[in-house]
Amino acid sequence: MTLSAAGASDAAGGSTRHPTRPVVLLVPVPGSSVIHDLWAGTKLLVVFGISVLLTFYPGWVTIGLMAALVLTAARLAHIPRGAVPSVPRWLWVVLAIGGITAALAGGTPSITMAGVELELGGALNFLRITALSIVLLALGAMVSWTTNVAEIGPALATLGRPLRLLRIPVDEWAVTLALALRAFPMLIDEFQVLYAARRLRPRRIPRSRKARRQRRTTEVIDLLAAAITVTLRRADEMGDAITARGGTGQLSAYPARPKLTDWAALTITAVTGGAAVAIETLLRVT
Known part of the structure; x- marks a missing residue:
């Protein structure tokens, strides 16, 4: 009886699947925070400014700083992990196919492994574009999660x-x-x-x-x-x-009109964007 019960519980545990989290649009996350209290126009200006910045300076430094800014905002807004939708399997397949195809393009930089030279330029460009897309999607999601x-x-x-x-x-x-x-x-x-x-x-x-x-x-x-x-x-x-x-x-x-916190958010975004542009410019010069 004990063995059969254990086997049944193992079988039930093995067949248990985590439920997929659907994409929820235009529904704010319940609660109150500094990000929730920001004026909607401030959030739209931040999204527009970051989008323009990433369009003209799509470098790793800019993407990293903007991603850190978005993650900080999500932490301040108390966004739970359950709000993030599950990634379907077909999307992973599409990304894998796209990554392999981009890696075949080659380009600098290159490394040598076991006497074989591997060019990583195409793969790095694909990763950079993917990271940029994730940051932009996260920006839109933040507006959706914190704005009525x-x-x-x-x-x-x-x-x-x-x-x-x-x-x-x-x-x-x-x-x-x-x-x-x-x-x-x-x-x-x-x-x-x-x-x-x-x-x-x-x-x-x-x-x-x-x-x-x-x-x-x-x-x-x-x-x-x-x-x-x-x-x-x-x-x-x-x-x-x-x-x-x-x-x-x-x-x-x-x-509703902008308040002191709105001006502070715009200032932080502008300073972070300016720092990203300065670092990207220095890296290009050197």
């Missing part, structure tokens, strides 16, 4: 105020973005429900390839029609709710 969706539209309207002199419809753009950000998570949930309901419907197994292709085409058409219907219904409900609350002007009106 309702604050982004008004922040864009405030930041784009100088563009009004050029007769650019900044407020209309801010309202459009605010509506899109609010509707995006809701529509994702609706589409997941539609897809799950579609899979639960009983269906006949086709016997030929032509019948299978026709079934797939029919399923895609049915899903698109249902998605359009749900989207129109949600848009009508959202329009009624916006009208009841005073119109679209309320979406771009938010009394």
Whole structure:
């Protein structure tokens, strides 16, 4: 009895798999922190500045300093590990194929092992681009984890105020973005429900390839029609709710403005970026 129970427990433990963590977009992590309390415009300016910096100075020093800045912000914001989505296996396969293909390009620097010269330039470039992409994705995730969706539209309207002199419809753009950000998570949930309901419907197994292709085409058409219907219904409900609350002007009106902590965050980001540019310039000269 003991051996069988132990074997059963081992078998159960061996078959246990860690649940995958899905990608959660535009949903802030509960709690309060210095990063949560920052103005949404400050976060957008930081993301824009770091993106421009990494575009013109995509070196290892710049990537490392920006990654350290993002990790520090995540620590201050108390972002749990469970908020980070799981990496699917197919993505690891894609990265492995891309790394091998890039390594075949060669280039400096090179090392010699057992009389064979290996050029590491292509592999290092691939690793650098991958690290840069991870930093940019982490920046977007930080904004998503620490910012309420309702604050982004008004922040864009405030930041784009100088563009009004050029007769650019900044407020209309801010309202459009605010509506899109609010509707995006809701529509994702609706589409997941539609897809799950579609899979639960009983269906006949086709016997030929032509019948299978026709079934797939029919399923895609049915899903698109249902998605359009749900989207129109949600848009009508959202329009009624916006009208009841005073119109679209309320979406771009938010009394938040930058505070002392916002200026401190912008200063730290600017100093870190300036240090990265200075070090990269010195390394290029030497």
